[in-house]
Amino acid sequence: MTDKVRVRFAPSPTGYLHLGGARTALFNWLFARKHGGTYILRIEDTDQQRSSEEMVRGILEGLHWMGLDADEGPFFQSSFDREHRAAARRLVEEGKAYYDFTPKQETDDRDVQERIVDRARAQAGKEKNPYRDLPLEEALQRIEAGHQAAIRLKVPEEGVSRFEDMVFGLQERDYCDIEDLVLIRSDGSPLYNLSVVVDDINMNISHVIRGQDHLTNTHKQVLIYKALGAEVPKFGHLPLIMAPGREKLSKRKHGEVVSVTTYRDRGFLPDALVNFLALLGWSPGADQEIMSREELIEKFSLEAVNKSSAIFNYHESDPQNWTDPKALWFNAEYLRQMPIEELEPLVAEQLKQSGLWRDEYAGERRNWFRETIALLRMRYRTLTDFATLGQPYFSDEFEYDPSALKKNLKDARLKELIPGLARRLEDLEDFTHDATEAALRAFSEEQGVKAGLLINGARTALTGHAVGPGIFDIMVMLGRERTLERLNRATDLIGQ
RNA sequence: GCCGCUAUGGUGUAAGUGGUUAACACGCCGCCCUCUCAAGGCGGAGAGUACGGGUUCGAGUCCCGUUAGCGGUACCA
Numbered sequence: 001m002t003d004k005v006r007v008r009f010a011p012s013p014t015g016y017l018h019l020g021g022a023r024t025a026l027f028n029w030l031f032a033r034k035h036g037g038t039y040i041l042r043i044e045d046t047d048q049q050r051s052s053e054e055m056v057r058g059i060l061e062g063l064h065w066m067g068l069d070a071d072e073g074p075f076f077q078s079s080f081d082r083e084h085r086a087a088a089r090r091l092v093e094e095g096k097a098y099y100d101f102t103p104k105q106e107t108d109d110r111d112v113q114e115r116i117v118d119r120a121r122a123q124a125g126k127e128k129n130p131y132r133d134l135p136l137e138e139a140l141q142r143i144e145a146g147h148q149a150a151i152r153l154k155v156p157e158e159g160v161s162r163f164e165d166m167v168f169g170l171q172e173r174d175y176c177d178i179e180d181l182v183l184i185r186s187d188g189s190p191l192y193n194l195s196v197v198v199d200d201i202n203m204n205i206s207h208v209i210r211g212q213d214h215l216t217n218t219h220k221q222v223l224i225y226k227a228l229g230a231e232v233p234k235f236g237h238l239p240l241i242m243a244p245g246r247e248k249l250s251k252r253k254h255g256e257v258v259s260v261t262t263y264r265d266r267g268f269l270p271d272a273l274v275n276f277l278a279l280l281g282w283s284p285g286a287d288q289e290i291m292s293r294e295e296l297i298e299k300f301s302l303e304a305v306n307k308s309s310a311i312f313n314y315h316e317s318d319p320q321n322w323t324d325p326k327a328l329w330f331n332a333e334y335l336r337q338m339p340i341e342e343l344e345p346l347v348a349e350q351l352k353q354s355g356l357w358r359d360e361y362a363g364e365r366r367n368w369f370r371e372t373i374a375l376l377r378m379r380y381r382t383l384t385d386f387a388t389l390g391q392p393y394f395s396d397e398f399e400y401d402p403s404a405l406k407k408n409l410k411d412a413r414l415k416e417l418i419p420g421l422a423r424r425l426e427d428l429e430d431f432t433h434d435a436t437e438a439a440l441r442a443f444s445e446e447q448g449v450k451a452g453l454l455i456n457g458a459r460t461a462l463t464g465h466a467v468g469p470g471i472f473d474i475m476v477m478l479g480r481e482r483t484l485e486r487l488n489r490a491t492d493l494i495g496q
Numbered sequence: 497g498c499c500g501c502u503a504u505g506g507u508g509u510a511a512g513u514g515g516u517u518a519a520c521a522c523g524c525c526g527c528c529c530u531c532u533c534a535a536g537g538c539g540g541a542g543a544g545u546a547c548g549g550g551u552u553c554g555a556g557u558c559c560c561g562u563u564a565g566c567g568g569u570a571c572c573a
Contacts, residue, residue, distance in 0.1 A: 012573050047573060062563035104571055117497055150571050168501070177569085178501050185571040192573050214567040216500050239502080239566095246565050276508090283509050287520050306509080309566065313507045313523090326508065326522040336535075379534035408532085419514035440531095484561090487556055 005037025008068070009063075010077075010196065012044040013055035015251045017062035018258040020211060020241045027211045028239060029175040030067045030278070030300040032040035040203060041070035044077045046195055062260035066270050067293070072203075076197055080202070084190035087198045087228060088151045088183045092136070097183060099139040100131045104186050129180055130155070151184040153223060156455075166207075166236035166302040173219045181220050185388040193217065197224040200233060208489045209236045209302070210312045212309070235478060236302040237279050239309040249312055257314050257323055267350070267382030272334040276327040280310045290333060298308045332381040340370055347373050354387040356394045360362045372477055375469045392463040393477065396486075398451040404466035405493055408456040414494045417447060418461060421454055431480040440472075461490035 009025040011017065017025075032039035041063070045051040056074075063069065091097035105220045132154060133137070143149060156175045165171050183194040190198075200208060215237045243249045249258055263273050275291055282289070283306070291299070314323045321328065335343065348369075351357040361369040376390055392398035425431070426437045429449040439488040440458075455471045461472055462483065475483045489491045 014573075050573085073540080100571090102571095107570090113568065121497055125519065152571095158569085171500080173499070179569085182571050189571085191571070196573090211567095212501070213567055215573095221501095237501095242566075244507085250567075277506065281508090285510070285512095286508080289509090289521055308502050309505065310509090321523090324507075324522085329522055332534095385527065450531090452531050459532065470531085472532060485569080 004204075004206065005032060005035040006040065006204050007032050007037060007209055008040040008042050008044045008073075008200070008203065008205055009068075010044050010210070010462070011059055011201075012047065012050075013052060013059060014047060014050040015055060016248070017059045018251055019260065019261045019277065020249060020258075021059075022062065022066060022068075022260050022273075023241065023280060024209065024211055024238055025068050026066070026274060026277055027282070027300075027302075027305070030279060030297055031207065031209060031236075031302060032071070033297045034300050035425050038071045038207070040205070041073035042075045042199060042203070043073075044192075044195070046077050046190070046192065048078070049206045049317060049419070062264075064261065065264045066274060075095060075199075075203075075392075079191065079197060080195070080199055083202060084183065084195050085188065085200050088194060089189065089470060090155065091183070091227055092151060094227075095136070097151050097153045098132055098136075098180075099130075099143065100129060100152045101139075101142060101147055101149045102129070103147075104150070123179075128257070132180065145249045148186040150178040150182045150186045151221075152182050153190075153227060155220075155223060155455060161222060161230070162221050163218060163235060165215070165218075165262075166211075166234055167239075167305045168215065168237055171215065171218070173216065178223075183224075193223060194219050197221050197228070197230075199415065201225070201228065201230045202427065205233050207234045207236060207302075209238065212237045212240050236305070238305060239307055241280060242309050242311050243317075244313055246309075246311065250405075257297055257316075258312075263327075267348075267384035268327075268331050269334045269338070269383070271338075272331040273327065275334070276324070276330045280312070281305055281392050290330075313410065325470075332343060335377050335380060335383075339376055343373060343374065344370060344379065346383055350383050351394055356387060356391065358394075361394075368477070375473055375477065379468070389465075392465065393474075396482065398464050400460070400464040400493060402489075404460045404464060407466050408460040409490065409494045411453060411457070412450065412495055414453070415491060417449065417454060418448070418487050418494065419491055421458065422484050425475070425480065425487075426484055428480075431476065431483075433476050436475045437472045457494075463484045 007028045009028045011021050011025075015299050019340055031037070043056055043059070045056070056455055060074065081459065088097060110190065119148060130150065131149075132152075139149070145398070159175050161173045161175060161178070163171050173383065181193060182191055184190050195207050218235055218237070221247050222232055241249050244257075247253075250328075251258060260273075262268075271293065274293065275289075275296070278296050278300075279289060279290070280344060282300070282304060285304060288295075312324055313326070315321050348357060351361070358365075372393055373386070376386060376393065380389065381387060421443055424443050425436060428435050428439055443452055444454050456466070458468060459474065462471075462478060469477075
């Protein structure tokens with residue numbers, strides 16, 4: 001018995017780490033940090049059929065990327081198999097559980113839900129299990145004789161189960177609504193409810209923070225704790241995260257948009273995702289939304305977690321908003337506000353991945369590299385934008401956006417004006433923001449055209465885009481040589 | 497079917513123990529800035545708090561019912 005906070009995140013490796021799991025991990029982590037406790041990772045791999053090592057790796061990777069590495073673990077539930085069986089055996093010996101010789105029901109191919117409903121209807125009269133009161137000696141004889149039996153917990157026949165949930169408050173459930181649950185299958189393998197409880201006891205878990213999908217089954221687990229004579233931990237259940245339309249957010253149906261690794265691969269900053277996730281189902285109660293980890297830790301409390309499920313609002317049909325717009329906003333905000341020195345290596349990594357990196361960006365052109373990042377980040381939302389939208393700034397090879405050409409380089413006058421502008425720029429003494437601006441404006445005045453015609457034309461000629469940073473910033477950034485080269489190169493594109 | 501949980505604008509959330517025209521953020525629209533796009537500034541539309549009953553001088557806030565969604569109900573986790 002300790003006062004020390006010990007929490008755990010216990011994913012089952014039957015799929016990748018999804019946003020719901022990530023948030024559960026995050027809340028456990030925040031709670032542990034807040035109370036100076038320990039955050040443990042336990043992989044619940046008892047379903048050997050559906051679990052895979054690859055999934056374990058994915059989960060570990062995702063958690064690491066989010067900065068949620070465990071203080072202890074990862075432990076693997078399957079390695080505690082002996083403890084689980086021993087616990088069940090003890091309960092049988094103490095008369096708190098019993099052998100059930102009822103033959104295992106054939107698993108038919110009907111939908112699980114259907115089967116459950118049918119079974120419930122059939123049991124409406126609910127006689128109690130005939131083996132519940134079979135004397136232990138007799139049961140053991142049968143086992144000896146080679147009969148197979150599952151082990152079920154004896155649930156009290158009357159009364160109500162109660163526990164105080166830190167999020168949902170007082171929970172009550174009649175014992176008569178809980179059937180004697182199976183602890184050990186007739187093949188000897190332990191079942192989930194038993195395994196978690198035994199593990200949580202052995203790991204000295206003080207607070208169980210997990211998804212709301214476990215809320216009603218918690219009564220069963222409390223029963224197991226008590227039967228085992230262990231102290232019951234505190235529980236805090238988290239509202240579920242739903243897909244638009246209030247349907248369950250599932251890996252199967254919603255695909256990669258719910259996978260944490262997708263966010264890493266598509267250029268999210270871990271802190272931004274963490275900040276977004278923290279506010280899904282929790283609020284510090286004030287207006288502040290952008291919060292560092294330290295602030296999150298300081299302000300976090302389970303009691304402030306709300307009870308209704310949150311909708312993760314992504315739009316499948318809109319590639320611009322492939323995930324929740326607010327998540328993208330958070331990311332853009334972090335991109336803009338973070339210290340440039342921290343952003344620099346991340347952008348470098350992006351460029352390396354897409355073959356745009358040059359060693360000089362870390363050497364003689366380091367200042368240039370930083371300034372360029374500073375210029376671009378104001379209008380980007382993800383790290384990957386630096387390698388896609390940013391290509392013209394880091395490489396001489398880039399594509400001209402057809403609609404940009406049409407919009408900014410269709411005026412035939414530009415055929416003369418752009419090369420003319422190039423000549424003016426060539427003659428400049430200093431190739432600075434102000435000097436290039438003065439030159440361009442003087443030139444446009446002389447030619448009797450609006451500066452905007454030259455400016456927008458130049459932007460498309462220089463970057464292939466219709467939108468982007470201020471034109472004189474672009475020129476200075478590219479430098480005189482490349483500016484002239486690109487302006488001249490673009491003349492062929494004018495007209496059409 | 498049975499048991500349980502939840503219900504504030506499109507989305508995420510606020511609104512200590514019931515007390516003024518329900519607040520903030522994202523998104524959307526408009527204006528300003530301006531060479532475009534962002535960023536920034538300003539403004540706007542959008543909920544009368546799922547619905548119906550109560551209790552109360554007064555309810556988003558308490559009670560009951562209904563509905564909907566979700567969860568559980570399995571020798572799944």
